[in-house]
Amino acid sequence: MLRLDGVTKKFGGLVAVNNVDLRIEKGEILGLVGPNGAGKTTLLNIISGIYRPDAGSVRYEGEDISRCSLDTLCKKGIAKTFQQTHSFPGLTARECVMIGALFGNGRKLRMDEARREALVHLEDVGFPSHKIDLPLSSLNVVELRRAQLARALATDPAVLLLDELMTGLNPSECTDAIALIKRLRDKNITIVMIEHVMRVIMGVSDRMVVLDSGEKIADGRPEEVVRDQRVIDSYLGERCTA
Ligand SMILES: Nc1ncnc2c1ncn2[C@@H]1O[C@H](COP(=O)(O)OP(=O)(O)OP(=O)(O)O)[C@@H](O)[C@H]1O
Ligand SMILES: [Mg+2]
Structure with missing residues (x-):
């Protein structure tokens, strides 16, 4: 449904997203994780049209949307919630x-x-x-x-991009939010979500992608990704995987 090839975004000298390839299948829940500053929000901002990539392309159902405006993409069915709730x-x-x-x-x-x-x-x-x-x-x-x-x-929307939707929720609200996200997927909405709480993101994602310093370092089923040594070293640490 969505296909990113070689997507790169720079802010001055800082490469926030570096040469990222990504496929997002129709009807899946994709979890996007990684340390603070890894480029997760920037990547969602590129998909939703807030930023244009400096290099690479974003295709949506085959069409190159890298240069489309935010409102055009919204009308095409790509919606987003924001990490900052202004x-x-x-x-x-x-x-x-x-x-x-x-x-x-x-x-x-x-x-x-x-x-x-x-x-x-x-x-x-x-x-x-x-x-x-x-x-x-x-x-x-x-x-x-x-x-x-x-x-x-x-x-x-056909695609919903959720940037830390569950931050601030208590455990029972998180459980409700997970059920809601699964309900949305059952209504055929494709979901890409950023979350830091591993219990939540592992429980809800069909697939997980890990970014570190703007680069994609892992992409696979949640149980595979959390065993990946690069993911453990850069993001999870030994404590979380015990
Ligand atoms: N508009 C901007 N102008 C300049 N630098 C930016 C801008 N947006 C993001 N950055 C920088 O790009 C890098 C990636 O930021 P981004 O917000 O995408 O990370 P993130 O993975 O979402 O982090 P977090 O988990 O803290 O939300 C960071 O170094 C950040 O400071
Ligand atoms: Mg962010």
């Missing part, structure tokens, strides 16, 4: 999700339809119902992450 503080959660429903795809909904859809998506991701019409500025970070996910789902 948004429009004056909008309510419902309005924020309505933006996804109204502008994120080519469906031309009426306002009342968008309002209804927003409610369904917010309920689906476990957003507290009594806060749906409160401004985003009054929400905590977990609620903001849920609102972001609902907004991404409202665009009716």
